[in-house]
Structures are given as structure tokens and as C-alpha cells.
Amino acid sequence: MTPKLLGAGWLVVVAASAASAQPMTFTRVGSFRVPVDTVELRGSHAYVAGGRTLAIFDLSDPAAPRRVGAYAFPEQVWSFRLAGSYAYVAANFFGLGILDISNPAAPTLRASFKTPGQAKAVAVVGTRVLVADHNFGVDVVDVSSLDRPAGLGSFFVDGYARDVAASGGLGFAVDAPTGLYILDPSLPGEPEAIGQLQSASAPQAIEIMEIAGGTPRTIACVTGGGSLQVFDVTDPARPVHLTTFRTPGGRPARVALKGTLAYVADGPAGLLVIDLSAPSTPLIVGSYRTMAPARDVAVGDTLVLVAIGAGEGTEEVVVLAGPR
């Protein structure tokens, strides 16, 4: 999450498949050089944030990724999320930026909202956007009218707001040093947590996994503190810490979810695939060691994107094929 890479970085493009009894392996099918801190994948397009720019790449031919469009913000882009035909961008002191990406060749700023602090991360819950606003907690912005986004207040988190995620109409936030919070943005009045825990370890990023089956469960996957931390948030009023899983690389940066698999950008260990179908007992089912630290990962139907790089001038490319 920390955008240390302001110079050129690399994206590693790998093919993916569902979990199986055999360890998942990956094969490189292509790569492209680009400044990269965070990455998302939708269909045949990669969305790459690096420095102040969100760039879009066409991966129709994964062996030959092609940059098709970009938008430069006046401030650092810390992270972003895709929803509908928009990219919701956390752009530091600029605040929340909403890009219309319906034409990938020409992303345009459709709306913006200046938050009081530093926008570090966003999550979209219906017509409301949660913004992890660093020192100022979690802001709630009403985007039902993109012509006039409106601030609805902010929720105080104990430390520095780091990341937010959304699932099932709820918002989930983490802050450093220890907090996990669950918010219901639909509730009127000043935002308040409907549940929280102060037992996370230096959380940096959060994603939410819905596990179907006999008893559906909602699982929060939190990276930070050298581990993947798993919480059961099925009952949002009573989140429960299930386990803290030390990853081999010891520096899990971000996680992307697909089914019950967590794809973890695990710093020097590269890409890690962890099966969370039994969330209290995470199981490594695949990995790929990148040549430079992995900092973010995105998973699509047939492709996995891994953003790697150790800082300006030290980037490398590792391209794999798989999984097998």
C-alpha cells in the first residue's frame, strides 16, 4: 500500500485457475513496464495507479499489453476501486476523485470531493463512498448525485485510517495501530461503528470474503504486521479474530480475493495463494516467487496481475505461466 515506487515498475501477468489438490503454479505470459503502486483487473483491462496517474492497459493480448488511456491527478494516488463504469480514486489531499472509465481510452474526471485529510483508500457502498482519510478517520460521501457529491460526516478511528472495503451494504475499515471497524453507511446521522475490535496488528489493507455453503460466513482478510489476519465479521456487531497467519515473505502488502482463495502480494516472497475455505486454518495452495517484492495483486477470470518493484531503479520483471 505504501507507494514507495514512483519510478518505473513492472506488472507481472500470470494465468490463474481455481484451487485444486495440486499446488497452484503460474506461468508468465507477459509484462509491461509502468509506475505502479496498486493494480486492478477487470475483463481485459488492467488499471494501474502509480504516482499521480491512473493508467489503463488493454490485455486482450496478454503477451503484448498496450496502454490505452490515463488520467493524472494533482496529488498522489494511494489506491482506487472500480465500480460500475467508474474508478473511485483516493488521491491524497485532492480527496476523492471519480473517473468515468466507460471509454478506457479517455478516462475523465466525473466528480470529486475534497476530504479534510489525506484520502488513502476508498470503498463504494451503494450510493455512498467511504474514504480512509488518514488522520481524519473515515469520511462518508454521498455520491447519489455525481454532480454534487456531499459529505455526510466522518467516523473517528483511534489511529490513522489505512484502508476501507465494502460488502453486503456494510463498510469495513482498518486503522493503525490496532483497529478493525464495521460501519453501516445507510444509518442517518454522524457515522458510528456498529462493531469494532482493537486486536489487529498494524493493519494496512483489508478485503472482505463471502463464503457460501451451509452456513454463509463473511470473512475480513487484513494484511499488516507481517501477517494475514483473518476475522469473522458475519455478525458485524461482534467481529471475531480467527487467526493470524505469518506469511513466508513476512511483508504482505495487499490481498485480492477470488472465491475462497486469497491472493497475497507477500513482499519478497512474491505471490502467495492461500485457501481460506476453512478460515481459521489458512492453507498455502500456490505461490510464485517474483524477482522483486510484490506490492499488489489483482485477480480476474483468466489472469492474475502482480505489481512488483522495490523502488525506483530496482524493478524487475518476472513472468510466469499457470496455474498448473
Place this chain on the structure above:
Amino acid sequence: MRRRLFVVAGAVLLGLATASASDQWPQFRGPQAGRVADDPSLPDTWSETQNVVWKTDIPGSGWSSPVVWDDHVLLTATVSPGNEPQPIKGLYDPGDENGRTRSKAEHRWVVYDVDFTTGKIRWRRELLGAVPKVQRHIKNSFASETPVTDGERVYVYFGSIGLLTALDMSGERVWMKELGAYDGRQAFGTAASPVLHQDKVIVVHDNATESFIAAFDRKTGGELWKVKRDEVENWSTPFVWENELRTEIVTSGLRKVRSYDPDGNLLWELSGMTVNVTPTPFASHGLLFINSGYPGASPRPVYAIRPGASGDISLRPGETTNQFLAWYQPLLGTYNTSSLVYGDLYYTLLDRGFLLCHDARTGTEIYGRRRISAEAAGFTASPWGYNGKIFLLSEDGDTFVVQAGPEFRLLGKNSLNEMALATPAVVRGSLLIRTQSKLYRIAKS
């Protein structure tokens, strides 16, 4: 009858002492750690034009607070022709370098004496011109230590160049000591102000090379004692605690809170602080208050300490009090602001724009976190109080006025529309507020 007379006499003496104290403002936070004797002539409202006796441009940059003695308003700055990065309000994440910045431009370290009556700069004394040897946080300055004065001399310490100097009240140098300039562990610069006790000027400089506390003779600058400290960086001003049993020099630090006697001998120590220790210790109601509260860390403790301690008084696991710790709050500490006891209440101003209130004697919560205003950005200046009101100066230059007492009530906002980090001085019916470029004297018209 005799007893009653004694009480009355004591009250009169206390009143005289308070009145006398409010005649001068010789050090950071003044003689009573921000608490000012009630004075109906003190202003409640002001703006850039309303209730402004004068405002004076102060060349250079510096977040040191003004101190006042008679007609002298003394403050410090550095002046640089370089294109220095501008500070940004709030507790922002400055990115990979964590806000460290190194200047290659020559700076001049300057002391100003501003005439209390007219606002004119009476004299300006340049102490050194050099390229800074140490780095600083982008939000810090090279002149963040507040000077201290006894009316005969002003004692100025610039940690950024390791220079301790005494000037007489006409700006002439009496003596100068070079104490060494060192980066702290994070190279964020320095801020701990010097303090006075009897014949001594006392300086703490915690850094990554050679941390120390030292005492110097006021008249000559001769070193009286110097004690090494196992610390790597702190920004907290030491506090001279003249309690019912003895006088102590209390220093707050990441590894230990330490108390020394006036000869530099360690009296007691306390572990359990968090990183980036900045708030200044102070005393009230027979207790010493210590805190630290970097928002990204836990715990963020407040300790209320009784006099007479010795040895290690740290809490053991599971303890919240002991013989010398009257009360403890694990998550009440502030990052940059120092707290305020006004009346019987302990006010905590969180840097992020919240006010909390606790019983000063027991630590019992009176009210929890109250957002001061949706408009309130970061806070670095420490709060002060008079006339039943608490004053909270934000980094935007807005002073929020809150009713003192057990219920939070925002009474108003006074805007100067310029960044402000320095804690104001309050003296003789006037407020001296330093903003990024100006010094204001505020008083009722």
C-alpha cells in the same frame, strides 16, 4: 480564628502570586502551564482586525512561542533565502521520507525583541549563519524551541545548531555555548525548550548520537552538570516540578520518563511511553501529569504522579495505579499538544480536533471525545484557559472557545486565517499569538 486568618492570608497571597505571575510570561506555556488568572479585560473574541492592538510581520520561520517580560516580547526564527518546503496542516502522511527534509540553503538563526506597547521590532540579534547540519520534519522549523527569560537575560536554545545563548534585554550577547547539533533517529529536528531553575539554565537534547540533560550557570554559561540519557529523540520540554517535598527536573521520553534533582541525580523513572514524545509535563492539584500519544501507536498513556517517588515506578502488567501513580489512562495521550488543567478538570486536546475532559484528581471521565467543530483541522498549539473558558488554537489559525466545566459547549471561533502551531502567551490583558508570518497582540479595544 487564627486558622481562619491563616486561610484568608493564604488566599490573598495566592491571589497576589497569581496576579504577579500573569504580569510576565517567561517560558513556554507560561508560569501555570496554560492556566491564566481570571481577568475581565482579557479578550474572548478577535479576528485579523477586531481587538488587534497591533500585528507585526516576523521575518523568517519558526514555531517557537513568544515569551514576555515587561515591555519585551521575545521570539526566535530562522531566515533563509532558499526555497524551503512549506509546512502542511494536519497530521498528514508525508510519504516515503516520513517528512524528513534537508536544507542546502544558508539560514540565519535570529532572536527578535518586539515592543509590547507598539509592536515594533526593538532589536534583532543574529546568532549564526550557516547551512543546517541536521534535518527536520517538513512541519517542524529550525527555531521551534521557545526561549526563556528571567527579565535580566533571555536564554535561547537552538537545537538545530546546538547553540545555547544568553542575551541581555538589549540583545547583547552575554555568553554562548556550543552543545552539538545531532539528528534524532527519524531526523525530524528539535523542539524541547530550555527551562530555568534558580541559578541554572537546563537543556535536554535527545538525539541518535549523544542524548543529554545539562545545567548551565545563568550568569556565565558555565556547565554545572551534564548527564547522559538513553534516548534517541524526543521533543518534550523539561518541567521544573516544585512540589511539597522537593524540586525535581522532570523529563519525558520514549524509553523513560525521568526525574532528576536540581544537581542532575536521577530520582525516579517510569517506562511505558509511546513513540514521538512531545507533550510537556506539568503539575496541578499536587500531581504531575505526563503523557504521550502518537496516533499510530498504542498505548497512548497519561500518568498522574504523586510527589516523593524513587526508583522505577513503572506499572507492572495488569496494574493501573501504584504507590506513586495516582491514575493512568492508556489511550488518552496527545501527540503534539500538551494538556491543560483548569479548575478541577483535566482537558485533553487531541491533535485531530477532539476535546476530552477528566477529573484531574482521579482521572475519571467527565466527558468523552467531543468533536470541536467540523471545520477544525489539526491542532498543535497547547490549550489555555481563563475567565471560565478554554481556548483551542487550530493549525488553521482558528481559536475555538469552549466553555470550561463538565459539559462541552462550543462558544465561538476567532480566526486569524493563517497557519499557527505556536502556543500563545497571555499577559496583562493581552494575548500574543504567533502565526506563520505574524505576531498579534490581541486585547479588548
